Amino acid sequence: MKAIVLKAFGGPEQLQLEEVPTPRIGAGEVLVKVQAAGVCHHDLLHRAGQLPGAHAGVVLGHEVAGEVVEVGAGVLQLAVGARVVVYQRRFCGQCRDCLRGRQDLCRALGLPSVDTEGAYAQYLRVPAISAIELPDGLDYTQAALASCPIATSVRALYGEAALKPGETVLINGASGGLGAHQIQLARALGARVIAVTGSADKVDSLKALGADEVVVSSAGYSAQVWKLTAKRGVDVAMENLGHTLEETLRSMTQGGRVVVLGNVEPGSVAVAPGLLIGRRLQVQGSGSATLEEVRVALALIRGGQVKPLIDRVLPFQQAAEAHALLESRQVSGRIVLSGW
Template sequence: MKAIFLKDFGAPDQLVLREIPTPEPGPDDVLVRVESAGICHHDLLHRAGKLPGAPAGVILGHEVSGEIVQTGASVTTLTVGDRVVGYQRRFCGTCRDCLRGRQDLCRSLSLPAIDTEGAYAEYIRLPAISAIRIPDNVPYPQAALASCPIGTAMRALVSQAGVQAGDTVLINGASGGLGVHQIQIAKALGAHVIAITGSERKVDFLRDLGAGTVLVSDGQYSRDVWAATAKQGVDVAMENLGFTLPQTLRSMGMG
C-alpha cells in the first residue's frame, strides 16, 4: 500500500510517499481502507518536532474514517463493509477505567502515529474495539472528525460541564478546529454562546455557526464579557488557547 511517512522533523517536504506492506489484522483487529484522514494541529506539532516524545519515521494521522475490508478471527461485532471511524486512542477495553467509560485513563493507552501506525495511508489496522460504526448518511470527511475535535468538545460540554438550555457559554479561539464544533454543540444544547475572535472578518462566520454574541478581542476580553452578561459572568467557559486562561477565569460567574 501507499503511505505518507514523516521522514524527519521540519517543513511539509519532510512528508514522503512510500510503498509499504499492507498491515495484517490480528485476531482482535480490523483492517480499514482509509477514505478520509484529518490533519490535526497535533499532526502539525508532531511534524515540526514540537511534540515531546513523538518520533520521526512514522505515519501521521489519528483522525480517520473508512470501510472495513478484513476482520480478525476473534472479531464478532463488526463485518466487512462496515463504515467506521477510529477512536483517537488505543485502549484495552477491559480495565476498570475502560469499563466505566473513561478509556482516556486506560493504562494501556496508546496513540496512532506515535505508538502505532497512523492514518496517512491507504489502509490502517485498528483494534475492533476502537472502530465505531458511522451512519450511512454521514460522509467520510465529517466522520473522520468525530472522535477528535467533535468528541473532545462533547466530553467537555456535556460530560464535564453539563451544559443546560439557558446557560451562557464562552468560547475563545472560536474559529479554530475546536471552537467551531463547540459553538454548534453548545447552541444545539440551548446555550447562549459568546464567541471570542481576534479577527473582525470572522464575525459573520461565527454568528452563522450559532454564536449569539461575538467579541473581537486582542486577548483582553473579560471586561467585554462582563458587559455582555450584565455583570453576571458566564456559566461555562471553553479555554482553547491556554495563554488566555486568566482572562477566561475573570469572565466566569460565581460557581
C-alpha cells in the first residue's frame, strides 16, 4: 500500500511517499481503508522529534475516518463496508477504567504513530473496539475531526467542567482547533461564551462561531473579563494554552471550575493558594475523551450543532505541504488529507 513515511526527524520534507506492506489483521482487529486523516499539531511535534518516546521511520496520523474492508476473527459488532471513525488512542478495553467507560484514563493508552501504525496511509489496522460507526449522512472529512479536537473538547466542557445552560465560560486560545470547537459546544448548550484570542483579525470569525464577546489579548485578559461579567467572573474556563493559567484563575467567579487541556509553552506557572481558597476554585486536568464522547461528538456534527472547522482538504501526497502550512500558521481549522 501507499503510505507517507517519516524518514527522519526534521522538516516537512522528511514526509515521503513510499510503498509499504499492507497491514495483516489478527483476531479482534479490523482493517480500515483510510478515507480521511486530520493533520494535528501533535504530528508536527512528532515529525520535529519533540515528542517523547516517538520514533522516525513510522507513519504519522491519529485522526482517522474510513471504511472497514476486512474483519478479524471474533469481531461481532462490525461488518465489511461499515463507515467508521477510529478512537484516537489505543486502550485495553479490560482494565477497571475502560470497563467503567473511562477509556481516557486507561494506563495502556497507546498513540497511533508512536505505539502503533498511523493514518497517513491507504490502510490502518485497529482493534475493533476502537472503531465507532458513523451516523448516516456524515462525510469522512468531517468525521475525521470527531475524535481528536471535538471529542477532547466534549470531555473537557461537558465532562470535567459539567457546563450548564446559562453559565458563562471563558475560552482562551479561542481560534485554535480546541477553542473554536469549544465555542460551538458551549453555544449548543446555551452558555454565554467569552473568547480570548491573540489576534484582532480573528474577532469576526469567533463571533460567527458563536462567541458572545471576544477579548483580544495575548497576556492580561482578567481585567476585561471582570468588566464583561460585572465583576462576577466566569463560572467555567477552558485553559487551552497552559502558560496563561494565572490570568484564567483571576477571571473566575466563586466556586468556578477551570479545566486545563493545553500546554503550548511547557513549563511552570505561579498559582496563588490564597486565590484557590478564597474563591473555592476547582482546577482539573483533561485530555483525550471516552468512546461515548466520540459518539456525542459525531451526533453533534450530524445534528449541525458543531461544524468541524476544515481549512482545506489535500491529497495524502501533499502531507509535507500540509505540515508546512500548519507550521507557518496559515491555517484556520484543520487540514484534512484525503485521496491519493
